[in-house]
Each structure stands twice: as structure tokens, then as C-alpha cells.
Amino acid sequence: MxxxxxxxxxxxxxxxxxxxxxxxxxxxxxxxxxxxxxxxxxxxxxxxxxxxxxxxxxxxxxxxxxxxDSGGVILPELVETGPMRVDDLLAFAEDLSGIVEAIHRHGVIHKDINPNNIVVAGDPARPILIDFDLATTFALERPAFTHVKDIVGTLPYLAPEQTGRTGWAVDQRADLYSLGATLYELATGEPPFGDGDLLQLVHDHLTRVPTPAWERNPQVPPALSRIIGKLLEKEPDNRYQSAVGVLYDLRRLRRALVREEDTNFILGERDFPWRLAAPSHL
Missing domain, CATH: 3.30.200.20 (Phosphorylase Kinase; domain 1)
Structure with a gap:
């Protein structure tokens, strides 16, 4: 064994x-x-x-x-030497976003997307999303305020609303934040706010804007950095509203890079909420 x-x-x-x-x-x-x-x-x-x-x-x-058994390894083992190559990252981001879109379409919210819950298998390496222990089929949940040590999920990748300190409901957009935090690490080598003190992590998720990925790693295309930044918006209403919207922009970016076209396009043009939801603020 x-x-x-x-x-x-x-x-x-x-x-x-x-x-x-x-x-x-x-x-x-x-x-x-x-x-x-x-x-x-x-x-x-x-x-x-x-x-x-x-x-x-x-x-x-x-x-x-x-x-x-897929025969793969967990994602951190694949990228332990540093950021993922940009070409590989773009393909990986599209694959992972596609998985998230599919589980949301089936009415499931994962609630704990992070590198340790992603297995990489095959050649070329492709992601497999694992560990649905915390997943839910409820359209939204409202976590109660709890001690930082009792917050459920992997804190360096957790959406602000999952900390129980915002009053916002947790829905599929929490997965999109975690997707953004995971892609940020693949692009820069570290999660948006590191992985240290728990109280500091909660504070940073609630208040700090992460350094743009392209500033941490100049090899990252600014447009990809903008996509990751939109995924990491604090308020759910300001994030991508659906994995479909993320996928559209990632595919648009890959096409533009191949054709050497302008990548400074407006994000979220094909991004629509998967369901009607009350706004974060009235």
C-alpha cells in the first residue's frame, strides 16, 4: 500500500x-x-x-x-520547481475551467478547489478534480461565523464568503475564486496571499488585492493576469459569474496569442449568471 x-x-x-x-x-x-x-x-x-x-x-x-486509479500525481508535485510554462498553463487553465463548468452544470459546487485536490495524468498532462468531501448540491449556503481554525476548506484558496465573515451566500462563484487562486499559484509559484498565518490569510482574502500575476512573473500574458484577477474579485458580483464565461475568455486569449492579435479585450462578454441571485449589496 x-x-x-x-x-x-x-x-x-x-x-x-x-x-x-x-x-x-x-x-x-x-x-x-x-x-x-x-x-x-x-x-x-x-x-x-x-x-x-x-x-x-x-x-x-x-x-x-x-x-x-488514473496513475497521476497531485498537482504540487508537478510544479514544485516553480511556475508552469505559459503555453502549458493556458491549456491547463482551459481544461480545469471546463471541469468546473461541467460539475456546475450538473448542480454540484466543489467548495475546496486547490492544487492538492487536482491530480495530473496523461501526456500531455491534464487535470482531474478530486475530493468531493465538502461538495454540495445546494444552490447556495450561508456559513456561520466560526473560529479561524474551524473554517472548512483550504484557506489559501478559499473565497471570502466561505470564511463566514462577509454575510454573502456561498454559491458556484466561490469555486471560481478558488479556481483563480489555483491558477495564480500556477502562474507565479505561490497562492495569492501565501500560505502562512491563518488570521492573516482571512484578513488578506477579505481586504487585500493580490499583486497582479504578470508583475510576479513577467512571462504571464497581461490578459491572463486580468482573467485571474477577475476570478479573484472579493465580491461575488464582481467576479466571473459562470465557468462558461471564464472558458470563453481563456479560449479567446489562446486564439489571439496564436494569431498575434490584440489581447486587450473586454472580459466577461459571454459571462452570464447561471441563476438569478440577490446582489451582494443592495
Whole structure:
């Protein structure tokens, strides 16, 4: 057995069987049976979505989820030497945004998109979004104020509204913020506000504007930096409203770069809310 990840809530390992390798995600701690049932339900809902882990047919354990093994590695292992090459980053960003668009179209919000929840497999390397433990099928949620250590999710990539300190509802746009934080790290080598003190991270998510990605890494096209910046807007209403809008702009940017056309286009021209929602401010 090869341990891939071990934490208070889960143990993820690669195990060998007579038919090949299997990924075993063991739930730990209080509520583990209910959490397993929840994640199985989410994965079944997403069974026809590409680049999502597939449940092993006929496999069943009380407190574990058994998944097909893609043979990949988690994203941080791929980029531990520094930022991703721009050409690779543009393709990767489009792939990852496509996965997010697909799960949203199926009525699922991931709520914890970050590099450790992305497996990279294949040649060329393509993302697989994993770990739907915190995912929800509710259109929106309103997290309560809680101690910083009890905030659910991976804080360096978490949307401001997920901290429970804004009064804003959490909907699919929280995933778009986390997508932006992940792409920011791939572009610059670090999350928007680092990964240090928890209180400082919460403060920064709520109040600080991140340094534009192109200033941290001059190889990043300014238009891509603008797309990432729009994903990282504090107020949900100012962000992209849908992964469809993100995908459109990423594809438009790639075409413009290939054709050596102007990339200073208006962002969000094909971005529309996936549902009617009350504005962040009245």
C-alpha cells in the first residue's frame, strides 16, 4: 500500500489488486459513514463528467470510497520547481475551467478547489478534480461565523464568503475564486496571499488585492493576469459569474496569442449568471 495523503479526516492510499491499482479513500473521525455516503452520492451524480474520479464498479467498503486509479500525481508535485510554462498553463487553465463548468452544470459546487485536490495524468498532462468531501448540491449556503481554525476548506484558496465573515451566500462563484487562486499559484509559484498565518490569510482574502500575476512573473500574458484577477474579485458580483464565461475568455486569449492579435479585450462578454441571485449589496 502506498500512502498518498494522510490527515485527520481522510487517508488516501494506492493499493494493488489482481486487476490493477485502486485508489482507496478512507474516511476518518466523526461522521465518517455519513461523509462516505455523501461523497459517493456526489460522484454518482458526476459519473458522466470527464476528468472526475470514477467509482470502482462492484467495490464497497463501509467507511471508504474505492476509485479507479488514473496513475497521476497531485498537482504540487508537478510544479514544485516553480511556475508552469505559459503555453502549458493556458491549456491547463482551459481544461480545469471546463471541469468546473461541467460539475456546475450538473448542480454540484466543489467548495475546496486547490492544487492538492487536482491530480495530473496523461501526456500531455491534464487535470482531474478530486475530493468531493465538502461538495454540495445546494444552490447556495450561508456559513456561520466560526473560529479561524474551524473554517472548512483550504484557506489559501478559499473565497471570502466561505470564511463566514462577509454575510454573502456561498454559491458556484466561490469555486471560481478558488479556481483563480489555483491558477495564480500556477502562474507565479505561490497562492495569492501565501500560505502562512491563518488570521492573516482571512484578513488578506477579505481586504487585500493580490499583486497582479504578470508583475510576479513577467512571462504571464497581461490578459491572463486580468482573467485571474477577475476570478479573484472579493465580491461575488464582481467576479466571473459562470465557468462558461471564464472558458470563453481563456479560449479567446489562446486564439489571439496564436494569431498575434490584440489581447486587450473586454472580459466577461459571454459571462452570464447561471441563476438569478440577490446582489451582494443592495
Amino acid at each position: 502506498d500512502v498518498l495523503f494522510q490527515g485527520d479526516r481522510t487517508l488516501v492510499s494506492r493499493i494493488s489488486t489482481t486487476t490493477g491499482n485502486v485508489i482507496r479513500k478512507e474516511m476518518r473521525g466523526p461522521g465518517r459513514t455519513a461523509r462516505r455516503r455523501h461523497e459517493m452520492s456526489i460522484l454518482r451524480r458526476l459519473a458522466d463528467v470527464e476528468r472526475i474520479p470514477q467509482i470502482m464498479v462492484g467495490a464497497d467498503e463501509k467507511d471508504a470510497v474505492l476509485l479507479e
